[in-house]
Amino acid sequence: MSTLWYHDHRVDFTSQNVYKGLAGFYLLFNEFDTGNETTGFHLPTFPTYDIPMMFADKCFDPTSKLLAFDLFNLDGILGDKFLVNGVIQPVLHVSPRRYRFRWLNTGPSRFVQMYLTDLNNLSVTNMFWQISNDGNLLPTPVQVPAVALGVAERADVIIDFAPFAGRTLYIENRLEQTNGQGPTGNVLAAGTGNLYLKIVVDGPTVADNSVNPATGPLFYSLPSTAAQPRVQRSFNFDRTRNGQWVINDQFFNCDTVRFTVQQNSVEQWELQGGFGWSHPVHIHFEEFQILSGAPGLFGSSGSSRSFSSSNPSTGVNLSRKDVVRLIPRGDVVLFFRFRDFLGxxxxxxxxxxxxxxxMMLRWDIATTGDTNTRP
Structure with a gap:
């Protein structure tokens, strides 16, 4: 039903605490996504064939061998050691059958674009299936060559290892990033990226009662975005001349309510990116649908580093989400349908x-909302 996660959120210290490991998965199941491949949507059984994977990269002090964190780097931290579930470049042994992997990028600052790589056959693109984006299943599985994730984004994928029996594969990040401001947009050649996970397909042949994504199973129908928004708001994610991060030229203050949403209303938000940096924007509580500017894979023919508002949401971006990648000079338009919750x-x-x-703001939901278009 949902791949969620939780982490420490102390003001001004979130990065250090998450970097040190204060994060975990929170998985939800229901009568459709049951965790048992013989029932519901017939997705691979948890936890044997349904495996959460938390990606991170970290730095270690060469002298003390302890985790290192640069307090004076305000752009972002890039590590040179690559971890899955807290282990540096681990090994996973699998059987030749379908598995569900739940991928989460915890950063702290690195964007990733994950491929399934066979180092002995680098010319072949190994396709697999994406079935969810952030906390929601897609309407139907989408076959993909890779998955791009900003920090805090999630994706559930189905990989069939039956064709790879007896072989070794790797989950490889091929997205180039040289500093904490964001990726360059270049995609590295197969086998030259960062190898996060080694997968050895040497397990015994076992029964596979999970659904074949190629048959096009329908998980759910998307809610309509035809309703007229009560208000349209815009937010510019930028930095000041002295390098401080701001939203609409303002710093975060937890006592300042930047805008108030009216309960049971519809709103449209436009997120605008500055020049030269990327931001994975996370909006708490209510999920959104992307109306335009949906980010695709880096390096693909239909996906440049800047997106116009005419770019429709398609494919893997069709689900409801809670994080969206804002690319340099990007422009993403989001649709919200708020319910009766206040807070x-x-x-x-x-x-x-x-x-x-x-680079944060506070917003409230109340019985009466405002019409501030640029909070």
């Missing part, structure tokens, strides 16, 4: 270094 919530960049340095 106080944040929106922030999930490059947690940016988040800790004031």
């Amino acid at each position: 106080r919530y944040p929106m922030h960049c999930h490059n947690v270094i940016h988040e800790d340095h004031a």
Whole structure:
């Protein structure tokens, strides 16, 4: 039903605490996504064939061998050691059958684009199936050559290892990134990226009662986005001349309510990116649908580093989401349908270094909302 996660969120110290490991998965099941491949949507059985994977990269002090964190780097931290579930480049042994992997990028600042790589056959693109984006299943599986994830984004994928019996594969990040501000947009050649996970297909042949994604199973129908928004708001994610991160030229203050949403209303938000950096924007509480500017794979023919508002949401971006990648000079339009819940919530960049340095705002839901178009 849903791949969620939780982490420490202390103001100004989120990055350090998440970097040190204060994060975990929170998986939800229901009568459709049951965790048992013989029932419901027949997705691979948890936990034997349904495996959560938390990606991270970290730095270690060469002298002390302890985890290192640069407090004075306000752009973002890039590690040179690559971890899955807290282990540096682990090994997974699988049987020749379908598996569900739940991928989460915890950063703290690195974007990734994950491929399934056979180092002995680099010329072949090994396709697989994406079935969810963030916390929701897609309407139907989408066959993909790779999955791009900003920090805090999730994707559930189905990989069939039956054709790879007796072989060794790798989950490889081929997205080039040289600093914490964001990826260059270049995709590295197969086998030259960062190898996060070694997968050895040497397990015994076992029964596979899971659904074949190629048959096009329908998981659910998308809710309509035809309703007229009560208000349209815009948010510019930028930095000041002295390098401080801001939203609409303002720093975060937890006592300042930047805008108020009216309960049971529809809103449209436009997120605008600055020049030269990327932001994985996370909006708490209510999920959204992308109306335009949906980011695709880096390096693909239909996906440049800048997106116009005319770019429709297609394919893997069709589900409801809670994180969206805002690319340099990008422009993403989001549709929200708020329910009857009230409360106080944040929106922030999930490059947690940016988040800790004031690229965040507070917004509320109340019985009466405002019409502030640029909070």
